[in-house]
Amino acid sequence: MDATTVLAEINGNIATVGYGLAAIGPAIGVGIVVGKTIEGVARQPELAGRLQVLMWIGIAFTEALAFIGIATYFIFV
Amino acid sequence: MTDPRPEPADRTPTSNPVLRKALTWGGVLAGVIAIVSASLGFVFDGTSGLVSGLIGTLMAVVFMGITAASILVANRFAGSDVFVGAFFGIVLGGWLLKFIAFIVLVVLLRDAAWLNPTVLFLSLVAGVIASLVVDVLVVAKSRIPYVSDVQLPKPPVDD
Numbered sequence: 001m002d003a004t005t006v007l008a009e010i011n012g013n014i015a016t017v018g019y020g021l022a023a024i025g026p027a028i029g030v031g032i033v034v035g036k037t038i039e040g041v042a043r044q045p046e047l048a049g050r051l052q053v054l055m056w057i058g059i060a061f062t063e064a065l066a067f068i069g070i071a072t073y074f075i076f077v
Numbered sequence: 078m079t080d081p082r083p084e085p086a087d088r089t090p091t092s093n094p095v096l097r098k099a100l101t102w103g104g105v106l107a108g109v110i111a112i113v114s115a116s117l118g119f120v121f122d123g124t125s126g127l128v129s130g131l132i133g134t135l136m137a138v139v140f141m142g143i144t145a146a147s148i149l150v151a152n153r154f155a156g157s158d159v160f161v162g163a164f165f166g167i168v169l170g171g172w173l174l175k176f177i178a179f180i181v182l183v184v185l186l187r188d189a190a191w192l193n194p195t196v197l198f199l200s201l202v203a204g205v206i207a208s209l210v211v212d213v214l215v216v217a218k219s220r221i222p223y224v225s226d227v228q229l230p231k232p233p234v235d236d
Contacts (some may be wrong), residue, residue, distance in 0.1 A: 019180075041161070048200065049091030050221050052148055056096065058213050059144050059172070064205045065142060066176065071201050073183050074194040 018076065022069025029062035089155050091145025091221050096145040103145075107138035107209050114200035120167040123191045129196040136182065140175055147171035 037055040041048050111134040118126030151167040154160045186192055 001171055030169075030172070034165065038161075038165070049093075052090055052092040052152075053216055053219065054093050055223065056092070056144060056148055057212055057216050060141060060209060063144070063172070064141070064209055067137070067179065067205050068202055070180060071175075072181060073187060074198040074201075 018072060019070055022066055022072075026062045026069075029065075033058040033062065034048035055071055090152050093149060093152055095215060095219040095221065096149050098219070099212050100142055100145050100149075102215060103138060103142055103208050103211045106211050107134055107204060110134050110200070110203055114196070115202060118196040118200070120195065121201060122196060126189050126193045126196045128191060129193040130200045132186070132192070133197040133200030134204040135178070137201045140179055141205060141208040143171055143175045144168070203225050 033055055037051050040051045111131055114130035114134055115127045116130075118128075118130035120126070122129070131191075147168045148164075151164040154163040157163070186197070187194070
């Protein structure tokens with residue numbers, strides 16, 4: 001066995017790595033959405049209702065990516 | 078003698094009707110998608126396809142709906158001193174629990190012999206996309222007052 005094979009050997013299901021990749025984007029996305037909503041409500045508390053709706057639609061789109069990413073576990077072997 | 082001062086303003090955020098409407102219409106559309114995906118699943122893979130279509134749609138709708146539901150629950154704390162902390166605690170805590178539950182469910186269902194993974198995946202994706210479409214339509218058609226949730230100063234009372 002040569003050195004490259006030994007160093008680059010990976011065991012287990014590569015789909016696990018896929019979940020890790022699928023988690024990065026939504027985590028950053030939801031962090032930005034919620035952080036900016038907190039910022040907006042702190043500046044103008046009377047806009048809380050409008051900002052909540054915008055935050056919710058932002059979270060919905062971001063988490064949809066995560067759901068589809070995790071659910072690929074069903075089809076990728 | 079009645080108190081001439083007006084009642085304190087309702088501090089409930091104005092987002093509540095929008096979120097309720099989105100949940101209702103999301104539920105209706107989910108019913109339609111469940112019927113379609115279960116029928117297609119039954120055609121392609123018999124009973125296991127039917128069950129997979131139903132479970133996939135149910136998972137998509139429940140997990141996408143939890144965000145709106147958690148905001149509605151958190152808005153019950155509106156007006157209290159801990160509102161901001163409680164709001165983000167409930168919404169983001171619910172989000173985290175939802176994903177843990179989703180991953181556990183995926184691991185449990187993965188090896189179930191009575192399920193067709195492809196039908197489950199496709200119906201889940203269809204449910205997620207339909208839920209997004211409903212959310213966008215409801216928000217686009219919603220009319221939220223620009224300035225809301227605000228308590229105006231009370232008018233002076235002449236004695």
